[in-house]
Amino acid sequence: MHDVINEQVQELVRHRRVELGIGFEPDNIDGLDFHPLYMDRFVAVVPADSSLAQLPQVSWAQLLAEDFVALQRPSAVRLLMEQNVAARHGKLAVAFESHQLTTIGRMVASGLGVSAVPALCINQMQELGARCVTLVEPTVERRIGVIALSEHKLSTAAQALLEVLLSNTRIPEVTCVT
Structure with a gap:
């Protein structure tokens, strides 16, 4: 979107x-x-009851160990994520896709998986009931x-x-x- x-x-x-x-x-x-x-950095979006929600920061390896919810292609946000993550972690394994960030936030808040979004979406994700955590290794911005x-x-x-x-x-x- x-x-x-x-x-x-x-x-x-x-x-x-x-x-x-x-x-x-x-x-x-x-x-x-x-x-x-x-410069807008991507943040991890996790369910409020996830153990990842209690950490000061989350690595891509930790995030990708969970079911991942992503924007559908050809989203520039999705492509940017894939380009930056592929070198260290291989192809992004996506469990669910959506064309709306709001839907992604609701899916994560409901416990269907985790995601990563630009920091400008932090308030939106939190209003939907998800938690945001600093995302590292690599930093995507x-x-x-x-x-x-x-x-x-x-x-x-x-x-x-x-x-x-x-x-x-x-x-x-x-x-x-x-």
């Missing part, structure tokens, strides 16, 4: 329907400027930022908004065991 939204944001900017968009760093930046806000047209002068309002975003954005809290 994030990929569809990210592509829609890029298209809205490219077609001048909006001046600015916020999303993951585009793979194809042609005609766009990307102003980084922060992707930049979040503001997308604008290259060589296009922003309106005064859009320029002011960009400056506020660049100077006031805080990195989401990655350590999130509750």
Whole structure:
């Protein structure tokens, strides 16, 4: 879902329907400027009653020992995860797939498995009843930022908004065991 939204944001900017968009760093930046806000790291998502929920951090090896719930392909989030994990842990063995992060959060909270999501989803996962834990070995991350047209002068309002975003954005809290 994030990929569809990210592509829609890029298209809205490219077609001048909006001046600015916020999303993951585009793979194809042609005609766009990307102003980084922060690096978003993936976190482990586990059931509240899992022994993993009590740990300060979880390795991919620990996470992948459980049934894994993932976004369906061709999700950029899924592909990023697979690319970063494959070198150390081989092919991602997926027990369940969904095209919605909300469904993944509900499945994990219900005890059907574990998952990994960008840290910007921490609040959503916790509201659904899952727990988030710092994920390591390897750390998987992707930049979040503001997308604008290259060589296009922003309106005064859009320029002011960009400056506020660049100077006031805080990195989401990655350590999130509750």
